[in-house]
Amino acid sequence: MQNNEQRIKQIEKEFIKLGIIDAVPMMMIALGLHTKFSGGEPLFEFLKDDAVVNSLFVIAAPVVLWCMYRSVKLAIERKRIDASVKNSR
Secondary structure, eight states: OHHHHHHHHHHHHHHHHHHHHHHHHHHHHHHHHHHHHSOSOOSSGGGGSHHHHHHHHHHHHHHHHHHHHHHHHHHHHHHHHHHHHHHHO
16 A cells, blocks of 8 residues: 555656656747748747758657657556555455
């Protein structure tokens, strides 16, 4: 029981870490999408170059996908722990 509670706390900390890691690539993707589809002037001068905008996607997408993968794995583990605690009562 104690072990499950400790693991749940670890999972919650890991979710917070993933949220922090995921914030920067999500902003990169948002900047890239805004630049691609807004039709007006980009927010920053360096975004006028299409290679830079495409690089934002290439760099950010794998990090976001990794964070999503880790989040799903942690959520499944958390659900399994919650179910085992519920069944043991």
